[in-house]
Amino acid sequence: xxxxxxxxxxxxxxxxxxxxxxxxxxxxxxxxxxxxxxxxxxxxxxxxxxxxxxxxxxxxxxxxxxxxxxxxxxxxxxxxxxxxxxxxxxxxxxxxxxxxxxxxxxxxxxxxxxxxxxxxxxxxxxxxxxxxxxxxxxxxxxxxxxxxxxxxxxxxxxxxxxxxxxxxxxxxxxxxxxxxxxxxxxxxxxxxxxxxxxxxxxxxxxxxxxxxxxxxxxxxxxxxxxxxxxxxxxxxxxx
Numbered sequence: 379x380x381x382x383x384x385x386x387x388x389x390x391x392x393x394x395x396x397x398x399x400x401x402x403x404x405x406x407x408x409x410x411x412x413x414x415x416x417x418x419x420x421x422x423x424x425x426x427x428x429x430x431x432x433x434x435x436x437x438x439x440x441x442x443x444x445x446x447x448x449x450x451x452x453x454x455x456x457x458x459x460x461x462x463x464x465x466x467x468x469x470x471x472x473x474x475x476x477x478x479x480x481x482x483x484x485x486x487x488x489x490x491x492x493x494x495x496x497x498x499x500x501x502x503x504x505x506x507x508x509x510x511x512x513x514x515x516x517x518x519x520x521x522x523x524x525x526x527x528x529x530x531x532x533x534x535x536x537x538x539x540x541x542x543x544x545x546x547x548x549x550x551x552x553x554x555x556x557x558x559x560x561x562x563x564x565x566x567x568x569x570x571x572x573x574x575x576x577x578x579x580x581x582x583x584x585x586x587x588x589x590x591x592x593x594x595x596x597x598x599x600x601x602x603x604x605x606x607x608x609x610x611x612x613x614x615x616x617x
Contacts, residue, residue: 392419392420393423393538394416394419395538395540398419402468405468408461408464410447410450410457410458410460410464411461411464411465411468413443413446413447413461414437414443414458414461414462415461415470415471417440417446418432418437418470418471418488421436421437422488428530428531429487429493429505429507429530430487430493430534431487431507432485433483433484433485434484434485437462438458443458444458462484462486466486470489471486471489472487472488472489472493472494472497473486474486474487474501476500476507485507490533490538491541491544492527492530492532492539495529495530528550528551528556528559528560528563531560531564532574535563535564536567536573536574537572543574546574546578550581553585554581554584554585558581558589562577562580562581562584563577565580566580
């Protein structure tokens with residue numbers, strides 16, 4: 379095998395949660411599981427739409443992944459199945475077995491707070507996945523699915539949902555209508571200001587000045603916005 383020639387001047391990057399390096403990495407001793415886990419991050423990052431997930435057929439069709447699983451005492455496809463089982467048992471990914479045209483379809487999600495909510499909604503029959511069945515109920519096209527909640531919307535459009543950001547979103551839910559939070563995220567994304575600080579400032583402005591649609595803070599039947607400023611993460615939000 380030839381030596382790696384290094385990275386070019388212009389190269390793309392895949393974000394990896396800090397917790398992967400500070401906690402999860404030290405728990406993984408199997409190289410096949412590690413390679414599969416890293417490929418899952420890579421493949422999910424390239425996904426678009428909601429929710430983001432991978433099927434077994436997508437993973438087994440990834441030539442880069444299978445190439446990395448060669449050389450062991452088992453065929454690459456078998457090594458993939460083994461490493462996925464390990465990742466599920468470890469809690470790195472979430473696994474559902476759904477039905478596609480009468481055949482089982484293995485579906486994998488990253489074990490984040492928003493995806494745990496997604497999996498629960500799928501199990502309860504509240505969320506649609508195109509062409510799949512769950513709990514004996516056939517689902518129609520993705521277009522009929524409910525709108526994503528604020529956790530999924532943030533992770534899909536702004537960035538990784540860290541425990542701190544998740545807590546701040548929960549606090550915001552107590553203060554503002556969910557529609558406000560969704561619209562604030564969308565406005566921040568449209569302005570290419572992808573940060574929770576900017577989103578929270580939009581919400582504060584709407585709370586103080588009202589919105590262009592005529593709705594004001596007092597109409598939302600939520601609590602005083604100063605409570606958010608004085609809350610656990612108040613030091614991170616400034617007027």
